[in-house]
Amino acid sequence: MSYIVLARKYRPQTFSEVYAQEHITEILHNAILSNRIAHAYLFTGPRGVGKTSMARILAKSLNCVEGPTTTPCNNCHNCNEITAGVSPDVIEIDGASNTGVDDIRELQRELMYAPSQSKYKIYIIDEVHMLSKSAFNALLKTLEEPPENVLFIFATTEPHKVIATIISRCQRYDFKRIPIEAIVHRLKSLSQEEQIDIDAESMYLIARKADGGLRDALSLMDQVLSYCQDKVTIDKVRDIFGLIPNQVYARLLKLIGQRDSAALLSELQDIFEHGTDLQELVANMMEFIRIVILRQLGMAPADITADEYGIYDEIAGIFSANNLIYMMNYLVQTRNDLKSSGNPYLIMEMVMLKLCKMEDMADLSQILANLGNLKSGMVLTDTPGAVSQPATRATQPAFAEAKAQPSHHEEQELPQAEYNLENLKAMWDKIVARIKRSSTVTGIALNNYCKILRAEEFRLVLEVEGNSNLNTVKSNKEEIQKHLKEVFGRHIHLELQLSETQPPAQVNIVRKNLEDIKKLDPNLARYIEITDSQLSSGL
Numbered sequence: 001m002s003y004i005v006l007a008r009k010y011r012p013q014t015f016s017e018v019y020a021q022e023h024i025t026e027i028l029h030n031a032i033l034s035n036r037i038a039h040a041y042l043f044t045g046p047r048g049v050g051k052t053s054m055a056r057i058l059a060k061s062l063n064c065v066e067g068p069t070t071t072p073c074n075n076c077h078n079c080n081e082i083t084a085g086v087s088p089d090v091i092e093i094d095g096a097s098n099t100g101v102d103d104i105r106e107l108q109r110e111l112m113y114a115p116s117q118s119k120y121k122i123y124i125i126d127e128v129h130m131l132s133k134s135a136f137n138a139l140l141k142t143l144e145e146p147p148e149n150v151l152f153i154f155a156t157t158e159p160h161k162v163i164a165t166i167i168s169r170c171q172r173y174d175f176k177r178i179p180i181e182a183i184v185h186r187l188k189s190l191s192q193e194e195q196i197d198i199d200a201e202s203m204y205l206i207a208r209k210a211d212g213g214l215r216d217a218l219s220l221m222d223q224v225l226s227y228c229q230d231k232v233t234i235d236k237v238r239d240i241f242g243l244i245p246n247q248v249y250a251r252l253l254k255l256i257g258q259r260d261s262a263a264l265l266s267e268l269q270d271i272f273e274h275g276t277d278l279q280e281l282v283a284n285m286m287e288f289i290r291i292v293i294l295r296q297l298g299m300a301p302a303d304i305t306a307d308e309y310g311i312y313d314e315i316a317g318i319f320s321a322n323n324l325i326y327m328m329n330y331l332v333q334t335r336n337d338l339k340s341s342g343n344p345y346l347i348m349e350m351v352m353l354k355l356c357k358m359e360d361m362a363d364l365s366q367i368l369a370n371l372g373n374l375k376s377g378m379v380l381t382d383t384p385g386a387v388s389q390p391a392t393r394a395t396q397p398a399f400a401e402a403k404a405q406p407s408h409h410e411e412q413e414l415p416q417a418e419y420n421l422e423n424l425k426a427m428w429d430k431i432v433a434r435i436k437r438s439s440t441v442t443g444i445a446l447n448n449y450c451k452i453l454r455a456e457e458f459r460l461v462l463e464v465e466g467n468s469n470l471n472t473v474k475s476n477k478e479e480i481q482k483h484l485k486e487v488f489g490r491h492i493h494l495e496l497q498l499s500e501t502q503p504p505a506q507v508n509i510v511r512k513n514l515e516d517i518k519k520l521d522p523n524l525a526r527y528i529e530i531t532d533s534q535l536s537s538g539l
Contacts, residue, residue, distance in 0.1 A: 045175025048213025063118035129161035177212025198232035
């Protein structure tokens, strides 16, 4: 077979040709120059980032006829044999095929023979994590004190499966995922050598698809060239990988922003008819939203070109950061739901409809605050979600404006007073009301489970019932002291004591149905009827 795939044809042959692993090549370069060669190395990292290639380059650097050298000649018989994988002194072993203790014993017998034509006898064991535990243990003594001029180079994608006693006997080097820019740079130089006409968008798409592996990128490039020949266009690349253009994701998000459910489902149906994998659809939509969030923060992601910024910036202007994060969380959950669903298309349609309605899903804390405002005399109007004052005043807008009118207790400016026990007790309820605004749980604990023991010159001692209440108040101690300083104009040190009396026995919680809840408050009942609220089974 005369054709050589790009991943083999353009395999790195020197340290300088290894992409994006400078932190490793520099160490090995200096080790060779200073003759500080270790007897065992462990190369770890994702697939296709250069682990085995680095092992071969290190072997050539040590066994080159001009070596040890940091720049192997790649012309001598030793270099050529190592490159071809047939050197008698550089033995490459597949860890997945030689997993047993007998294979290690055979290897140990071979160690007794000196190198035949090179300075070092080097064993490169790929996917070393596949060795059995007994094989690892058989290798321990040999690995710690190997014969002179014997080196071991291990490569693995799963270092956590290599036993700690093996790792401790090796110099470990962790290979990084190759950045998209570095992959694009390599594809660009390769295209020039191969005289291939390819646009930047296609190279970025291939680089993103490769997921940090240069070998994967070259394999994908081979696949693209088989289809496109010497003229590569982005439309053909998308056809090969079954990818949806970014403009489609932008249209979906625009329709979500416009709350146009009918058009959104129609667009989704077109995607379904093209046979798009739904897991891939959700993953790519999450990636699109991720870049939108980065653009909203003013960042310039390396995995897209500057020409693509406009499409993401347009979506960034439609949604708030909270809405984008909400959509991202919903899509993460959707990926899990699709795996176990018997009707994934229905799941996808329902998700899109929910995203269209996300503006209707009010924040729970806002609803609770609005319901609290009803107690100060406001009543619900017949308009869904609207609140008004009693009939003597003009009708007020909906919950947003009702929230803007703070309750008397919460917003009234408290006059500064002299700090003493009498003033503290007189103003305690107002202080607790302020604290409730920042922590409702702390406010409840102070109101129901705390008792003022002493109020001295710069000190306030509270007795608290129950450990849980004590921990709650203690965690918000600084906030309480801040409010006390605002009221009394001086720093007051808060001390807490656990009450010696036992807190009330725990009572069984009686679960109420929707009708029981409606009876608690006529305003709450009216709100439930207007909004057609339902009681969650988790409450």
